[in-house]
Amino acid sequence: MAVTLVPLRPHHRSALEEILRAAGVFREDEVAVALELVDAVLGRPGHPDYAFAVAEVDGEAAGYACWGPTPCTLGTFDLYWIAVHPRRQGRGIAGSLLRAAESDMAARGGRLSVIETSSLPRYEPARRFYRRTGYEEAARLRDFYAPGDDKVVFVKHLPRP
Numbered sequence: 001m002a003v004t005l006v007p008l009r010p011h012h013r014s015a016l017e018e019i020l021r022a023a024g025v026f027r028e029d030e031v032a033v034a035l036e037l038v039d040a041v042l043g044r045p046g047h048p049d050y051a052f053a054v055a056e057v058d059g060e061a062a063g064y065a066c067w068g069p070t071p072c073t074l075g076t077f078d079l080y081w082i083a084v085h086p087r088r089q090g091r092g093i094a095g096s097l098l099r100a101a102e103s104d105m106a107a108r109g110g111r112l113s114v115i116e117t118s119s120l121p122r123y124e125p126a127r128r129f130y131r132r133t134g135y136e137e138a139a140r141l142r143d144f145y146a147p148g149d150d151k152v153v154f155v156k157h158l159p160r161p
Helices: 010-023 028-043 093-107 121-132
Strands: 003-006 051-057 060-069 076-084 112-118 136-146 149-157
Touching: 003 093, 010 028, 010 060, 010 076, 028 051, 028 060, 028 076, 051 093, 060 093, 076 093, 093 112, 112 121, 121 136, 121 149
Parallel strands: 076 112
Antiparallel strands: 003 051, 051 060, 060 076, 112 149, 136 149
């Protein structure tokens, strides 16, 4: 299985929506926000606030990542989204996407990568992935998303290019 990372293209939109829905963890409003970012970049190639990488397997979108500089910071970037279709998980695709995002962040002067996620049990695989890839839990905001659903903030200091 060869994974190729490519820039976001218009034909990816429907596949990314399918990936987000198939993941089974995102609420409808979260899917809508993710697609707003897709549409923002498709409507303005080279968008300064958001970057995307799409992982393709046999010409089909298998996953994607979206990241960008954090406003009003010097060298801090947010990883906004990373998702891999459930039938493609466990094959290193998320790791490839994360490495590509971190490499781009560092090349653009990034020194810190920040990821925010939910504390709900269905997000435990994502939290394990972040820990395995060198991220540390830096903060937890109790009941942030909803009662019993904390915001968990992970950070990683990026190597200089």
